[in-house]
Amino acid sequence: MALAGFGETPVDDGHAPPADQLASCYACRVLLGALQASDVMKLARFRPVRAVAVLCLLPLAGCSMQSLTAFYTAGAVGADERGLIAITAVLMLFVFIPVVSLTLFFAWRYRESNAEARYSPKWSHSNLLEVFLWGGPIVIIAILGTLTWISTHRLDPYNSLASENQDPVQVEAIAMDWKWLFVYPQYNVAAVNELAMPVNTPISLHLTSDTVMTAIMIPRMGSQIYAMSGMRTQLHLLPTQTGDFMGKNYQYNGRGFASERFHARSMTDEQFKSWIKKAKASGQRLDEARYAELTKPSQPEGVTYFSPVKPHLLNYVIKQYHTGSPRNRITRTAER
Known part of the structure; x- marks a missing residue:
């Protein structure tokens, strides 16, 4: 069985994934399992982080893998688009993970009860930080721009598709x-x-x-x-x-x-x-x-x-x- 989207009627396409993937909240359970087993979480014991992570996963509670039609493809064009989405998502993680991690780190490091945190009211500049803050996004945008340019022309709906089979x-x-x-x-x-x-x-x-x-x-x-x-x-x-x-x-x-x-x-x-x-x-x-x-x-x-x-x-x-x-x-x- 496969779902074509939220609220869609399931259709039998003859290529259903294993039964364990059909369970509700499959992705949610996998991520929560990884979260509970994380050494970082065990060491930090910071309950607000765990609570935020669980809340972020709640929207996946009613999802199954095949409801994500962009990833459960049945055509050559869809498969190419899936690869493009995956590459884009991975690249964006290079922004998302550092931002979220540093936000949580600063909140924990410079909390009111931490007397060991260094207080630098006159600090205003760091060449190393400037390199990361500007260089990272520039590289990511350049890569995404190149991928978008290439894929836009390669996946143009007007382009015919090659196949070893007969004529279209x-x-x-x-x-x-x-x-x-x-x-x-x-x-x-x-x-x-x-x-x-x-x-x-x-x-x-x-x-x-x-x-x-x-x-x-x-x-x-x-x-x-x-x-x-x-x-x-x-x-x-x-x-x-x-x-x-x-x-x-x-x-x-x-x-x-x-x-x-x-x-x-x-x-x-x-x-x-x-x-x-x-x-x-x-x-x-x-x-x-x-x-x-x-x-x-x-x-x-x-x-x-x-x-x-x-x-x-x-x-x-x-x-x-x-x-x-x-x-x-x-x-x-x-x-x-």
Whole structure:
């Protein structure tokens, strides 16, 4: 089982971690155990420090490892982003640990009851301190800036992803009120609120919106990208695990925003071929009339398949925002 985020519904992705990692407050128990075993704590016997540490860990009380989607990834982009987050966190510890440690040390060292502490009211400067206070942050910022520059270009959502598998699967994603339509022009099929992907195969998504601005993201695969009416954006993904993952809209767009989610199913090649056959057997034709009906604000609970699909549907949706007034725009805005 895996959680896609706080308050999300668990989904079975076939790659659940061991049972001991599923226990509530797993991270909290590990850190507290290390804290209790710490020689520093045994020597200092400073109860306020222990109390502060416990309070800092309380927010983790309801967390499990797989609720941290940024670290429990299922895609190549997500894995790269996880590494970047880990490196950044480690670098920031070089600031956090000295600051917190020195704050506690000064509070203990120069407490009122300590008569041995040296009193230096005229002290004003130290070259060694200046080196650490300015040099450390400059080095950290330089490293973070370099990493950010490199990763921003390397993880650009518009960049195609290399794979030993076949050519990318082309998918056209159209955002609506309050659902997602995924069209597979290579196979002449489409699905509402279900994105099927063969594992270890690059996915090339071309997106637009037939409503207000939205933002699509599959948290465990990384990379959020916006979809806007009259425009085309792109997103490339590479699933590395099979399973059923949660995808959703991350841009508020009205009454049905909270339920605008979809299933992102990563499957084997054989399962993907079977999925295509199932979609083609649906018997529902997606022409202009059916599409116009589909765009009406609604919150569908299930998945709907279509085949055949109007050719160049994405271009048709984008073009309507450049050649005239979009269908039902005034009515749909009022219903929102």
